[in-house]
Amino acid sequence: MTGTPAGTPATTAPLVGIVMGSQSDWATMRHAAVLLERFGIPHEVRIVSAHRTPQRMADYAAAARGRGLQVIIAGAGGAAHLPGMIAAQTSVPVFGVPVQSKALNGMDSLLSIVQMPAGIPVGTLAIGEAGAKNAALLAAAVVANHDAAVLEALEAFRAEQTDGVALEPVDDQA
Numbered sequence: 489m490t491g492t493p494a495g496t497p498a499t500t501a502p503l504v505g506i507v508m509g510s511q512s513d514w515a516t517m518r519h520a521a522v523l524l525e526r527f528g529i530p531h532e533v534r535i536v537s538a539h540r541t542p543q544r545m546a547d548y549a550a551a552a553r554g555r556g557l558q559v560i561i562a563g564a565g566g567a568a569h570l571p572g573m574i575a576a577q578t579s580v581p582v583f584g585v586p587v588q589s590k591a592l593n594g595m596d597s598l599l600s601i602v603q604m605p606a607g608i609p610v611g612t613l614a615i616g617e618a619g620a621k622n623a624a625l626l627a628a629a630v631v632a633n634h635d636a637a638v639l640e641a642l643e644a645f646r647a648e649q650t651d652g653v654a655l656e657p658v659d660d661q662a
């Protein structure tokens with residue numbers, strides 16, 4: 489594989505882990521990384537597959553809390569076991585992002601992630617880019633509970649978003 493690894497250089501211990509089942513998920517999951525970057529939240533990005541690298545997944549989940557991770561964002565598509573399997577092996581909160589699959593447009597991913605039986609929760613987001621972005625925003629909200637700088641950045645983001653909404657629509661079809 490060519491290219492350089494994505495994500496924040498490990499100069500600070502990561503507070504959020506972004507994991508995904510495949511390189512092909514990165515086009516979606518990068519939207520979470522971009523937002524964490526914006527909020528100055530130390531994070532890491534890893535390919536961790538429930539199917540292809542089950543031991544890597546188990547090791548990642550087992551070490552997560554001890555390494556200081558406060559949130560794990562897990563994206564996967566198709567038979568998307570990854571978020572649930574990680575959640576089963578750590579008490580660190582897991583937010584699941586259903587990646588939009590080619591065959592079923594992400595409905596398979598969504599239903600695989602959202603229907604966790606009672607006892608092992610996965611906070612499930614929307615399919616695709618919106619879900620990746622909102623997973624990062626939720627992670628930021630968790631970190632902001634104990635981090636004033638992140639809280640300030642998150643509130644600034646929300647205010648900027650509000651300010652960006654026009655009162656009246658413009659006629660862009662003319």
Ligand code: RP5
Nearest residue numbers: 509510512513564565566587
């Ligand atoms: C899942 O299978 C991954 O999360 C990905 O969304 C999907 C397809 O993976 P590739 O065949 O593109 O590697 O495990």
